[in-house]
Amino acid sequence: MSRILAAPDVTVRRVTHPPGDHFFGYYEKTPWSPSGSKLLGMRAGFRDRQPMPDDEIELGLVDPEGTEPFEPLAATSAWCWQQGTMLQWVPGTTESVVYNRRRAGRFVGIVHDLASGDRRELERAVYAVDPVGRYAIGLNFARLATQRPGYGYEGVADPWANDEAPAEDGVWRIDLESGSAELVLALAEIVGTDPDASMAGQIHWLNHAQINTDGSRVAVLHRWQPSEGPRQTRLVTLGPDGSDARVIWAARLVSHYDWRSADEILVWGGAPVAPNAFWRVSEVGAEPQALARDVLTEDGHCSYSPDRAWIANDTYPDSQNLRRLMIVRAADGLRVDLGAFHAPPELDGPLRVDLHPRWNRDGTELSIDSVHEGTRQMYTVDLRPALAAAEALPVERPADA
Helix, strand or coil, X not given: CCCEEECCCCEEEECCCCCCEEECXXXXXXXXXXXXXXXXXXXXXXXXXXXXXXXXXXXXXXXXXXXXXXXXXXXXXXXXXXXXXXXXXXXXXXXXXXXXXXXXXXXEEEEEECCCCCEEEECCXXXXXXXXXXXXXXXXXXXXXXXXXXXXXXXXXXXXXXXXXXXXXXXXXXXXXXCCEEEEEEHHHHHCCCCCHHHCCCCEEEEEEEEXXXXXXXXXXXXXXXXXXXXXXEEEEECCCCCCCEEEECCCCEEEEEEXXXXXXXXXXXXXXXXXXXXXXXXXXXXXXXXXXXXXXXXXXXXXXXXXXXXXXXXXXXXXXXXXXXXXXXXXXXXXXXEEEECCCCCCHHHCCCCCCEECCCCCEEEEEECCCCCCEEXXXXXXXXXXXXXXXXXXXXXXX
């Protein structure tokens, strides 16, 4: 039986303010600094169209209390509405961030020391960063701009635009110290692994790279659009050097995911091999298990709390144009509803403003992006009353159902 708790006394604080639209981007990284004293954010001068090649956003620091003005630190023309410029703190440092730029006709990464002002250039743009801070994974943002608008960057042509599955492009490993980049797994190799008839004659691309909790495995979505029917997706994992690549989920509907541990992923999807749900998928051969199917009933941006006890999630707009925010207890599927946020229907497709809930470093707050007050802004959500209310309800049953 479903258990859904309406959280008491939820405090939602706007921490950025007009003029300008502010956001952080995707859900699988934290904007909070290691000390918790600042958040990372981005500021745009418009909200109602796709970026053009010369449109820049400002990158800066945000006061968690929302009382201090946005503090700019850099600008970039390598960005998109859904994921920004992959701005994030470099693990193992207290003052360094990484983000992407367009330079000399290509996309590159920048490691920026905020204390000294020093900036180091990486050979390729960054998608995901190793939690230990040794390396990053890069994908082709120019290809994403044409195949998945809202996730790629404008201003650079894809060198392999007419190649269905190039052997010279794919998953790139970027050394964060030297800045060098190496192609570790070609797109052609991925397409050649357990292929099926729907792949033939189609353009293939990679999206949503994420590194596991100890940096030993990388996940990435392999996608293609058949001539008929919906977009197809496979969840692929590999070692950071490209070794031991495998398709670990045979579904063709695969969406948002998060690593629960070094060898298990929580992922939405299933069709046609299983009912659509959030599934715990194993790297070590265990059977996939559905998680809290009765309360997690639709796709959302899922992420585990730092202690892996809770899952933050959101929804796409319902019939009332409301996006809903929740946390779910991993042990038993207890869902705690935190609020609903209006999503203007005119901001849809690549322009949409997903909540993209992101945890702070001690699991007591979430950061979200929202446009329910008319402009795209960043907000924080205090979870402590919700967590206290949930603690009063004992764990009743396994979350797998």
